Amino acid sequence: MSVAFIHPHALVETDAVGEGTRIWAFCHVLRGAVIGRDCNLGDHAFVEGDVRIGDGCVIKNGVSIWDGVTLEDRVFVGPNAAFTNDLIPRARVRRPGFEKTVIREGASIGANATLVCPLVVGRYALIGAGAVVTRDVPDFGLVVGNPARLIGHVCRCGERLILADGRAVCPCGHRYIRKEADQIQETA
Amino acid sequence: MSVAFIHPHALVETDAVGEGTRIWAFCHVLRGAVIGRDCNLGDHAFVEGDVRIGDGCVIKNGVSIWDGVTLEDRVFVGPNAAFTNDLIPRARVRRPGFEKTVIREGASIGANATLVCPLVVGRYALIGAGAVVTRDVPDFGLVVGNPARLIGHVCRCGERLILADGRAVCPCGHRYIRKEADQIQETA
Amino acid sequence: MSVAFIHPHALVETDAVGEGTRIWAFCHVLRGAVIGRDCNLGDHAFVEGDVRIGDGCVIKNGVSIWDGVTLEDRVFVGPNAAFTNDLIPRARVRRPGFEKTVIREGASIGANATLVCPLVVGRYALIGAGAVVTRDVPDFGLVVGNPARLIGHVCRCGERLILADGRAVCPCGHRYIRKEADQIQETA
Numbered sequence: 001m002s003v004a005f006i007h008p009h010a011l012v013e014t015d016a017v018g019e020g021t022r023i024w025a026f027c028h029v030l031r032g033a034v035i036g037r038d039c040n041l042g043d044h045a046f047v048e049g050d051v052r053i054g055d056g057c058v059i060k061n062g063v064s065i066w067d068g069v070t071l072e073d074r075v076f077v078g079p080n081a082a083f084t085n086d087l088i089p090r091a092r093v094r095r096p097g098f099e100k101t102v103i104r105e106g107a108s109i110g111a112n113a114t115l116v117c118p119l120v121v122g123r124y125a126l127i128g129a130g131a132v133v134t135r136d137v138p139d140f141g142l143v144v145g146n147p148a149r150l151i152g153h154v155c156r157c158g159e160r161l162i163l164a165d166g167r168a169v170c171p172c173g174h175r176y177i178r179k180e181a182d183q184i185q186e187t188a
Numbered sequence: 189m190s191v192a193f194i195h196p197h198a199l200v201e202t203d204a205v206g207e208g209t210r211i212w213a214f215c216h217v218l219r220g221a222v223i224g225r226d227c228n229l230g231d232h233a234f235v236e237g238d239v240r241i242g243d244g245c246v247i248k249n250g251v252s253i254w255d256g257v258t259l260e261d262r263v264f265v266g267p268n269a270a271f272t273n274d275l276i277p278r279a280r281v282r283r284p285g286f287e288k289t290v291i292r293e294g295a296s297i298g299a300n301a302t303l304v305c306p307l308v309v310g311r312y313a314l315i316g317a318g319a320v321v322t323r324d325v326p327d328f329g330l331v332v333g334n335p336a337r338l339i340g341h342v343c344r345c346g347e348r349l350i351l352a353d354g355r356a357v358c359p360c361g362h363r364y365i366r367k368e369a370d371q372i373q374e375t376a
Numbered sequence: 377m378s379v380a381f382i383h384p385h386a387l388v389e390t391d392a393v394g395e396g397t398r399i400w401a402f403c404h405v406l407r408g409a410v411i412g413r414d415c416n417l418g419d420h421a422f423v424e425g426d427v428r429i430g431d432g433c434v435i436k437n438g439v440s441i442w443d444g445v446t447l448e449d450r451v452f453v454g455p456n457a458a459f460t461n462d463l464i465p466r467a468r469v470r471r472p473g474f475e476k477t478v479i480r481e482g483a484s485i486g487a488n489a490t491l492v493c494p495l496v497v498g499r500y501a502l503i504g505a506g507a508v509v510t511r512d513v514p515d516f517g518l519v520v521g522n523p524a525r526l527i528g529h530v531c532r533c534g535e536r537l538i539l540a541d542g543r544a545v546c547p548c549g550h551r552y553i554r555k556e557a558d559q560i561q562e563t564a
Contacts, residue, residue: 009387011197011213025387025404026420028213028231038468043404043422044214044438046231046249058467061422061440062232062456064249064267076467079440080250080458080488082268082299084317088346089296091246091264092226108465111458112268112490112508114300114318129460130490130508130522132300132318132334146318146334146508146522158464199385199401216401216419232402234419234437250420252437252455268438270456270487272505276534277484279434279452280414300456302488302506320488320506320522334506334522 018055036073050098054105068098068117075103078111078129085117104139106156126154138183140176153184206243224261238286242293256286256305263291266299266317273305292327294344314342326371328364341372394431412449426474430481444474444493451479454487454505461493480515482532502530514559516552529560 004017009025018037023029025043032049035041039053042061047053051065054073059065061079068085071077085098099117103109107121110129121127125137128144137143140153142160153161155170162168166178167187177187192205197213206225211217213231220237223229227241230249235241239253242261247253249267256273259265273286287305291297295309298317309315313325316332325331328341330348341349343358350356354366355375365375380393385401394413399405401419408425411417415429418437423429427441430449435441437455444461447453461474475493479485483497486505497503501513504520513519516529518536529537531546538544542554543563553563 026214026232026402043440044232044250044402044420056468058465062250062268062420062438064231066267074467076465078458078460078465079442080268080300080438080456082266082317084266084299088314088342089246089264089266089298090294090346091262091296092244093346106466108467110465110490111460111492112300112456112488114298116299116317126464128508129458129492132316144523147332154464158466158469214402214420232420232438250438250456252419254455268456268488270454270505272454272487276502276530277434277452277454277486278482278534279450279484280432281534300488302486304487304505320504335520 014049042079060111066098069101069103071103072105072107074106076108077103078109078113080111081109081113081115083115083117087117107137108158124154124156126158140184141182150182156186202237230267248299254286257289257291259291260293260295260311262294264296265291266297266301268299269297269301269303271303271305275305295325296346312342312344314346328372329370338370344374390425418455436487442474445477445479447479448481448483448499450482452484453479454485454489456487457485457489457491459491459493463493483513484534500530500532502534516560517558526558532562 005022007025010023010027012029013031014033016034020038023041027045029047030049033047033051035053036055039057041059044062046064048067050067053071056074059077066085069083101119103121104123106124109127112130113127114132116134121137122139125141131148132146133148142152142154157172168176175187176184193210195213198211198215200217201219202221204222208226211229215233217235218237221235221239223241224243227245229247232250234252236255238255241259244262247265254273257271289305289307291309292311294312297315300318301315302320304322309325310327313329319336320334321336330340330342345360356364363375364372381398383401386399386403388405389407390409392410396414399417403421405423406425409423409427411429412431415433417435420438422440424443426443429447432450435453442461445459477495479497480499482500485503488506489503490508492510497513498515501517507524508522509524518528518530533548544552551563552560
């Protein structure tokens with residue numbers, strides 16, 4: 001059985017790290033955090049104590065995951081992407097509770113992207129590098145820019161989908177159908 | 189009397205850290221820096237030697253404060269926000285002196301924001317997450333985007349102000365009056 | 377002979393670090409990386425193993441240089457700038473090889489800029505702070521914004537060039553001539 005790998009220069013204060021997970025140098029994970037199996041936390045990542053990270057997530061260097069943020073399974077977070085948990089931050093003003101951010105299964109957050117709370121990023125959505133996301137992103141949605149706008153949809157595999165008559169077939173085999181304006185779903 | 193808390197994995201080379209200040213893991217503060225009371229420096233923050241940070245400031249993870257940058261009291265700096273002190277950086281070219289950036293009392297800098305020197309951010313201004321600020325921001329100004337544009341004003345408490353006939357009253361009780369085009373001030 | 381300076385709190389796993397290079401606290405350089413002479417790697421920088429960095433480069437705090445990225449001589453990379461090596465990142469999906477990013481001699485990357493692979497940034501180009509670069513930048517090109525657009529050209533020294541009749545003379549003495557639409561070159 002493979003256990004977690006924790007680099008000797010990481011600080012991991014929780015016991016809840018799944019097997020196969022690797023936590024690299026100068027990372028800091030606070031007591032209380034729950035991290036799934038087969039994750040990878042790059043150098044200089046940080047995880048606060050009231051955070052749950054699913055299985056198979058990849059968190060690249062320089063990313064901080066604050067209380068109020070949840071990553072479901074197989075989420076990718078690019079280097080230096082920034083989460084938030086307070087929409088109107090003021091020094092020395094502590095608001096009750098935190099705004100929530102949920103990144104659903106399989107979604108990818110590009111490098112240097114910024115996620116403005118509260119926010120839900122849908123399943124397998126793709127947030128472009130450098131995007132500043134200020135509202136919810138639908139499942140399979142592709143958003144870019146500042147502020148981020150929806151410019152299309154991507155497959156589970158990440159490839160851009162081309163919808164014709166409300167349907168798309170990805171070369172990888174997955175099929176999709178439009179539900180309503182900005183929403184698509186997988187189909188048989 | 190509470191003294192400063194310095195995490196055992198932080199490197200603090202200055203003696204000028206005010207009481208009640210907390211400096212977290214993998215932070216590095218260079219000799220000469222002056223940090224006020226009751227500040228909080230998150231993991232992986234960095235403070236160069238010719239920097240003055242006021243009382244009650246919050247500097248989140250991954251922020252570097254360079255020579256030439258001054259933070260007055262109760263400034264909030266979000267995660268991975270970036271300061272600059274050279275408008276035309278070239279490797280191996282050292283210019284005489286540094287461009288100055290001043291963040292006035294109570295201002296907030298959002299996550300991943302970029303501050304292009306020289307720059308003054310006014311009192312209680314709010315820089316949106318991911319904004320790229322290329323010119324001065326007035327007191328209580330709210331700016332967003334790349335490049336950042338002024339889209340309104342906020343109260344001392346952070347709430348958006350709605351001006352009518354050049355006046356605004358925040359639900360929290362503070363009152364403001366317009367001085368000139370982009371400038372407002374508190375009033376009785 | 378000056379040898380490299382490696383801060384006692386840095387982790388350097390390669391032997392290929394040129395003399396005069398300085399690597400600061402909480403940096404991590406993996407085995408296999410090749411770093412030239414007289415470079416400066418700021419705190420919390422990270423260099424993967426299949427990376428080549430030329431002579432005289434400056435890499436500021438919080439920058440990660442991934443496999444597939446090459447920096448030629450005298451490249452400047454501002455704080456928290458982010459590189460990429462996978463255009464469609466998905467957790468737990470490893471693609472064969474990496475997309476390439478090449479930053480040519482003397483180019484400067486501003487603070488918090490994002491470099492979307494694959495990409496070539498030309499010699500002495502200047503990437504504005506916070507820019508999100510999604511396509512190649514010509515030699516001496518100046519780009520800003522999200523997505524980054526070419527707004528002009530700069531001299532080797534970094535100063536903005538003013539072309540008249542397809543020619544420019546910088547106050548520093550260097551001369552340039554337009555080759556084609558977006559391309560300029562040095563001339564005698």
